[in-house]
Amino acid sequence: MVTLTGDSLLARALPAIARDVDSMFDALLPGEGRLAEAMRYATIGGGKRLRPLLLTATAALHGADRTQALRAAIALESIHAYSLVHDDLPCMDDDAMRHGKPSTHKAFGEAMAVLVGDALHAFAFEVLADPATSGDPFVRSELVQILATASGPAGMVGGQVLDIEGEGQALDLPAITRMQQQKTGALLSASVEMGAVLGRLPPEGRTHLKGYARDIGLAFQIADDLLDHAGDEAKAGKALRKDAGAGKQTFVALLGEERARGQARMLVDQALAHLTSYGQEADLLRSIARYIVERDR
Amino acid sequence: MVTLTGDSLLARALPAIARDVDSMFDALLPGEGRLAEAMRYATIGGGKRLRPLLLTATAALHGADRTQALRAAIALESIHAYSLVHDDLPCMDDDAMRHGKPSTHKAFGEAMAVLVGDALHAFAFEVLADPATSGDPFVRSELVQILATASGPAGMVGGQVLDIEGEGQALDLPAITRMQQQKTGALLSASVEMGAVLGRLPPEGRTHLKGYARDIGLAFQIADDLLDHAGDEAKAGKALRKDAGAGKQTFVALLGEERARGQARMLVDQALAHLTSYGQEADLLRSIARYIVERDR
Numbered sequence: 336m337v338t339l340t341g342d343s344l345l346a347r348a349l350p351a352i353a354r355d356v357d358s359m360f361d362a363l364l365p366g367e368g369r370l371a372e373a374m375r376y377a378t379i380g381g382g383k384r385l386r387p388l389l390l391t392a393t394a395a396l397h398g399a400d401r402t403q404a405l406r407a408a409i410a411l412e413s414i415h416a417y418s419l420v421h422d423d424l425p426c427m428d429d430d431a432m433r434h435g436k437p438s439t440h441k442a443f444g445e446a447m448a449v450l451v452g453d454a455l456h457a458f459a460f461e462v463l464a465d466p467a468t469s470g471d472p473f474v475r476s477e478l479v480q481i482l483a484t485a486s487g488p489a490g491m492v493g494g495q496v497l498d499i500e501g502e503g504q505a506l507d508l509p510a511i512t513r514m515q516q517q518k519t520g521a522l523l524s525a526s527v528e529m530g531a532v533l534g535r536l537p538p539e540g541r542t543h544l545k546g547y548a549r550d551i552g553l554a555f556q557i558a559d560d561l562l563d564h565a566g567d568e569a570k571a572g573k574a575l576r577k578d579a580g581a582g583k584q585t586f587v588a589l590l591g592e593e594r595a596r597g598q599a600r601m602l603v604d605q606a607l608a609h610l611t612s613y614g615q616e617a618d619l620l621r622s623i624a625r626y627i628v629e630r631d632r
Numbered sequence: 633m634v635t636l637t638g639d640s641l642l643a644r645a646l647p648a649i650a651r652d653v654d655s656m657f658d659a660l661l662p663g664e665g666r667l668a669e670a671m672r673y674a675t676i677g678g679g680k681r682l683r684p685l686l687l688t689a690t691a692a693l694h695g696a697d698r699t700q701a702l703r704a705a706i707a708l709e710s711i712h713a714y715s716l717v718h719d720d721l722p723c724m725d726d727d728a729m730r731h732g733k734p735s736t737h738k739a740f741g742e743a744m745a746v747l748v749g750d751a752l753h754a755f756a757f758e759v760l761a762d763p764a765t766s767g768d769p770f771v772r773s774e775l776v777q778i779l780a781t782a783s784g785p786a787g788m789v790g791g792q793v794l795d796i797e798g799e800g801q802a803l804d805l806p807a808i809t810r811m812q813q814q815k816t817g818a819l820l821s822a823s824v825e826m827g828a829v830l831g832r833l834p835p836e837g838r839t840h841l842k843g844y845a846r847d848i849g850l851a852f853q854i855a856d857d858l859l860d861h862a863g864d865e866a867k868a869g870k871a872l873r874k875d876a877g878a879g880k881q882t883f884v885a886l887l888g889e890e891r892a893r894g895q896a897r898m899l900v901d902q903a904l905a906h907l908t909s910y911g912q913e914a915d916l917l918r919s920i921a922r923y924i925v926e927r928d929r
Contacts, residue, residue: 365785370793374785421750426723426742445723446796449746450789453718456750457784460757464776473769479761479776487754488662488671492747496667499743 345622352388356412359405363462373443373451374458378416381434381572383632385555385623386411389526390533392619393544397534406468407478407529410459414486415522417455420448422495428577435572469533477532485525494518498583506584512553515586519559520552543609550606551624557599558628560585564592570632599628642919649685653709656702660759670740670748671755675713678731678869680929682852682920683708686823687830689916690841694831703765704775704826707756711783712819714752717745719792725874732869766830774829782822791815795880803881809850812883816856817849840906847903848921854896855925857882861889867929896925 360378365371387408394404423430423438424445431441440448462468463478484490494517501514527548531541560578564587568575578585586595606624610617657675662668684705691701720727720735721742728738737745759765760775781787791814798811824845828838857875861884865872875882884892903921907914 368793369797370785370790418750421746424723424746426721427746447793449718449721449724450793450796452750453715453753454785454789454793456753457780457787457789460776460780461784464773464780466773471769472773476761476769476772476776479757479773483754483757483761487758488667488751490754492751492754493667496665496744496747496751499747500666 386526390530393530394533399533410463413455413459417452420452485521490521515556523552524548547609554599554602557586560587683823687827690827691830696830707760710752710756714749717749782818787818812853820849821845844906851899854883857884
């Protein structure tokens with residue numbers, strides 16, 4: 336799993352969040368029937384759980400209840416999971432493998448995959464608006480607004496459209512950066528912001544955390560491009576080196592491997608600089624920032 | 633438009649809600665770019681706006697603000713619209729026409745149609761959780777919960793899965809009824825319940841309205857089956873008589889045309905009986921119940 340020497344905090348946190356997210360999905364997802372089976376297939380046992388880790392780490396940093404933070408993390412991860420199910424469809428990226436097993440449409444058929452995505456999307460907001468996620472309706476309502484905005488036309492989905500529209504076109508660095516900030520950055524930022532909301536941090540207190548989130552979001556995408564360029568398919572659990580074939584512009588294609596790697600490291604340093612007002616209680620967030628560019632999958 | 637003699641209330645309400653929903657969509661949807669264009673294509677200028685009409689009529693019955701009710705109706709209609717965009721996809725019902733014009737995937741391509749559906753889905757919750765929909769976060773949070781539950785695995789999407797799974801199988805009346813109560817009934821019930829929430833009706837006061845909604849929901853589906861069986865494609869603005877070809881069981885196939893028509897009328901009478909505690913202030917809801925089985929599109 337994690338091999339970063341000296342980073343025992345992260346070495347404990349990664350398996351813990353994977354286990355807690357799986358058992359919370361198991362407890363909250365519907366249990367009966369083919370749709371429930373497919374929703375579970377698409378969510379349980381896969382992925383690095385980076386977004387739930389960011390959300391729960393930020394929530395813990397501000398003293399929020401872990402069970403409530405895990406519920407919000409389940410909502411967030413459901414949105415991420417639905418986007419992968421739809422992304423893998425033949426009319427989208429046409430990916431047959433995801434997290435080391437057949438994609439949802441390969442296992443359950445295309446119509447079912449469309450509906451599984453839609454079901455997970457609604458499930459996310461069902462979980463978030465439930466009083467069990469927070470006794471304070473203002474917090475619930477704010478969580479819904481942050482997640483819907485980050486995943487909607489001005490966030491994730493808007494970024495996916497820019498990505499499709501950019502295929503085969505020569506995008507420049509600002510255009511790729513903008514596209515990626517919407518496509519993956521918005522949801523990573525939402526992870527941190529939702530944790531802050533659960534920790535009752537007022538909007539004006541979230542500036543540093545939002546800066547941290549923006550920087551690691553971009554670093555994450557550059558690291559993803561580097562892994563797509565040079566990574567190990569077995570470790571990734573999905574097909575790699577598809578971007579070049581699809582005519583997609585990546586940071587690596589634009590900057591070259593070395594400059595891209597340097598840029599990712601610079602962004603991590605910048606992310607860490609946003610955390611200077613915190614003491615060692617923010618060490619997990621610091622470790623996550625470093626892990627994001629040093630991971631091998 | 634409406635030709636029901638003596639029903640001037642509905643004759644005014646139908647064009648008014650169509651106009652107000654269109655102008656509210658126009659004001660709230662993003663305005664720039666291809667995604668915005670496709671979201672507008674899928675939402676503005678189409679459909680009977682039956683769900684917004686039910687929501688705003690119920691809200692008005694309990695004195696809620698019309699602008700806030702219209703915002704909630706936009707959220708509801710966005711969910712309905714996204715489900716049609718995804719439903720029309722080649723891997724789903726494969727429909728080329730919707731509301732008298734090419735379906736979204738015919739006009740914008742399949743990948744874009746998947747993303748337009750996802751964007752409208754997120755947009756619905758973004759609108760609902762916005763303080764402009766209600767100054768009371770408890771109301772916003774309750775609206776989100778009702779809409780997410782009604783459209784999720786235990787509601788609309790769950791019903792769509794039962795529908796797909798039932799193709800080519802001999803479903804009996806209870807099985808079809810259950811499937812349709814999820815597939816279309818849940819969202820129609822949500823329309824009424826969301827109006828009641830905006831009108832500050834407590835859960836225990838919503839029993840009659842929920843009974844009304846359940847009955848007209850089923851009557852609506854039987855009327856839809858009858859229109860599919862014997863209706864006019866030009867008026868419907870979509871292909872008809874597809875159900876039999878797809879091996880789908882319908883109320884008409886199971887009961888025959890005459891008994892199905894009788895059943896729909898009985899359900900309308902039953903729906904009206906739920907409204908006896910209301911005076912003439914509920915006349916619009918009564919007219920909607922009758923319109924649902926007498927409409928020709």
